Amino acid sequence: MEKMKIMLVDDEERFLKTTKKLIERKGYEVLTAQGGEEALEKLRPQNIHVVILDVKMPGMDGNETLKAIKALYPLVEVIMLTGHGTMDSAIDGLKSGAFDYLVKPADIEEILEKAKYAFEKRQHREEKIRIAQTKRYMRSPREILKGDDE
Numbered sequence: 001m002e003k004m005k006i007m008l009v010d011d012e013e014r015f016l017k018t019t020k021k022l023i024e025r026k027g028y029e030v031l032t033a034q035g036g037e038e039a040l041e042k043l044r045p046q047n048i049h050v051v052i053l054d055v056k057m058p059g060m061d062g063n064e065t066l067k068a069i070k071a072l073y074p075l076v077e078v079i080m081l082t083g084h085g086t087m088d089s090a091i092d093g094l095k096s097g098a099f100d101y102l103v104k105p106a107d108i109e110e111i112l113e114k115a116k117y118a119f120e121k122r123q124h125r126e127e128k129i130r131i132a133q134t135k136r137y138m139r140s141p142r143e144i145l146k147g148d149d150e
Contacts, residue, residue: 004119005047007031009039009065010054010081019052022108036060040068048076049122050115052102055082055093063093070097075125077118081106 006028008016016032023030031046033039037060039051051069055062066078080093080101093101099118102110 002049002123003027003029004049004115005029005031006115007033007039007042007046007048007051009033009036009051009057009062011035011057012054019108019111023112026108026112028112036062036065036068039065040072043069043073043076048073050099050118051076051078052081052111052115053078053093053098055080063096066093066096066098075122077122079111079114079118 006023008019008023008030009032010016011034013034016034020030020032031042031048033042035057039053042048043051053062053065053069057065060068062080062082066080069076069078077099078093078097080098081104082101083104091101099121100114102114
């Protein structure tokens with residue numbers, strides 16, 4: 001079974017270092033990015049499953065980053081991380097395709113619990129895609145026999 005890979009995106013370096021360390025201790029692979037542009041660059045060569053994305057960042061904010069991630073990597077699940085003052089932004093994020101949101105300061109167990117649910121959702125979607133692709137290439141016995149009659 002594939003192991004969940006998480007990316008943390010936040011402009012607060014201390015949050016990134018501390019949270020990365022805590023999540024890695026739980027056995028997960030974690031990448032970090034200090035902004036939206038950096039996150040998009042790092043997503044390209046990696047197979048990231050879940051992104052924990054701060055809403056309020058300088059430059060490309062969380063909602064812009066979310067929209068870009070969903071456009072470029074639609075299977076990546078995104079969890080918005082928000083302060084109390086940016087709750088409306090988190091709700092906008094949900095409307096734009098975010099899996100869920102967390103309010104800062106978020107407990108590490110809460111972050112991991114939501115990330116696990118998001119990862120399960122992604123795995124379920126990937127399985128549905130594999131089944132659909134298999135069905136597309138497989139013909140039923142009736143179709144095979146029908147083809148032989150022609």
